[in-house]
Amino acid sequence: MFVALAAAAALASTAYAQSLNLSSSCQSTLGSIATGPDGTCLNAAGLVTFATVNSNSSLITPLNSWLTGMCSQSQCSNQTLANIVSNITSGCSSDLSSLGFSSSSTSTVVSDVQQFYPTVREIVCLKNTTSNNLCATDLLTDVQNSVGTLSQNNLQQIVVSIIGGSQTLESVLNSASCSDCFKAAYNVINTNFPSLMTSAERSNFTSTCGANFTNGQNPSTVSQTAAGLSSANGSTSGALAAFPVTSLALALSALASAFAFFA
Numbered sequence: 001m002f003v004a005l006a007a008a009a010a011l012a013s014t015a016y017a018q019s020l021n022l023s024s025s026c027q028s029t030l031g032s033i034a035t036g037p038d039g040t041c042l043n044a045a046g047l048v049t050f051a052t053v054n055s056n057s058s059l060i061t062p063l064n065s066w067l068t069g070m071c072s073q074s075q076c077s078n079q080t081l082a083n084i085v086s087n088i089t090s091g092c093s094s095d096l097s098s099l100g101f102s103s104s105s106t107s108t109v110v111s112d113v114q115q116f117y118p119t120v121r122e123i124v125c126l127k128n129t130t131s132n133n134l135c136a137t138d139l140l141t142d143v144q145n146s147v148g149t150l151s152q153n154n155l156q157q158i159v160v161s162i163i164g165g166s167q168t169l170e171s172v173l174n175s176a177s178c179s180d181c182f183k184a185a186y187n188v189i190n191t192n193f194p195s196l197m198t199s200a201e202r203s204n205f206t207s208t209c210g211a212n213f214t215n216g217q218n219p220s221t222v223s224q225t226a227a228g229l230s231s232a233n234g235s236t237s238g239a240l241a242a243f244p245v246t247s248l249a250l251a252l253s254a255l256a257s258a259f260a261f262f263a
């Protein structure tokens, strides 16, 4: 799970670096999504705040305002997600092909995004009611305090050192991994994808974080801020063979490209 996320983050940051040089058709595609109705549920227009950030300044504040705005929007419909993904994969095809993406994968990416987006949205919209910040923002702030400013100019270098096995980062993540925020995220994943985690992984969490971590109760110190959340819950059936790293990475890459476009 964490390995999959790390791999996705690595790919996304590579895309981020490359995307400082987006093709013009990709730029206009992203621009029309940001200004069009399909972008509203992702608060795509909020990505414009990234334009005001100096390349040496932290990206956490604009990221936090973008996420906060996104959480207050209703959930994207499957149709909207399909429009966004297919617009990006066609408008940005030359940019994405340099990441190994072929447009024949579009329908797979669409259905993976449709399947995982509600869960990702629920997780990034979790809020620490003590600090009154999004859990993601608090976590990134802790990461930044240990590895240095998460700025556009530093990002790639930081990711490279993370892939090389940064011990400072590992200790931040280890100390965060049994927190109430992670417990709430763990509950979201287990509720939406009951078969994603193996029983060995579950008992690993129990032995690392204590029996309360896996008791399924939502911690009172964490609240859900995603608008209209009830519709996102429940509807889960399938056994997932594997977490779709490629699709997640492409989704993150597209997002990262959008950041860079507006930066």
Ligand SMILES: *[C@@H]1O[C@H](CO)[C@@H](O)[C@H](O)[C@H]1NC(C)=O
Pocket (backbone or CB within 6 Å): 021
């Ligand atoms: C930017 O993209 C163009 C066309 O794809 C390419 O020729 C050029 O080398 C790229 N520049 C950089 C700095 O990557």
Ligand SMILES: *[C@@H]1O[C@H](CO)[C@@H](O)[C@H](O)[C@H]1NC(C)=O
Pocket (backbone or CB within 6 Å): 054, 055, 056, 153
């Ligand atoms: C970012 O920092 C570098 C090194 O300190 C400096 O050379 C550069 O001018 C700064 N860029 C901006 C946009 O402030």
Ligand SMILES: *[C@@H]1O[C@H](CO)[C@@H](O)[C@H](O)[C@H]1NC(C)=O
Pocket (backbone or CB within 6 Å): 036, 038, 083, 084, 086, 087, 090, 091
């Ligand atoms: C882009 O999305 C719009 C809906 O917003 C849709 O009508 C159009 O067909 C899409 N374009 C492509 C190339 O997928």
Ligand SMILES: *[C@@H]1O[C@H](CO)[C@@H](O)[C@H](O)[C@H]1NC(C)=O
Pocket (backbone or CB within 6 Å): 078, 110, 111, 112, 114, 115, 235
């Ligand atoms: C959206 O699509 C996914 C897979 O493509 C499906 O599992 C899910 O049930 C759909 N959601 C709705 C609300 O139709």
Ligand SMILES: *[C@@H]1O[C@H](CO)[C@@H](O)[C@H](O)[C@H]1NC(C)=O
Pocket (backbone or CB within 6 Å): 128, 129, 130, 131, 132, 138, 179, 180, 181, 182
């Ligand atoms: C929530 O915020 C408080 C106050 O800043 C902090 O002490 C606590 O560690 C945070 N909890 C999580 C799960 O991050």
Ligand SMILES: *[C@@H]1O[C@H](CO)[C@@H](O)[C@H](O)[C@H]1NC(C)=O
Pocket (backbone or CB within 6 Å): 200, 201, 204
């Ligand atoms: C359990 O955790 C340890 C380290 O914390 C890890 O090396 C091991 O692979 C994990 N086992 C499973 C089944 O996830």
Ligand SMILES: *[C@@H]1O[C@H](CO)[C@@H](O)[C@H](O)[C@H]1NC(C)=O
Pocket (backbone or CB within 6 Å): 210, 212
């Ligand atoms: C586990 O949860 C119970 C009730 O929810 C609580 O009384 C107990 O103190 C918790 N144990 C730990 C180690 O947090």
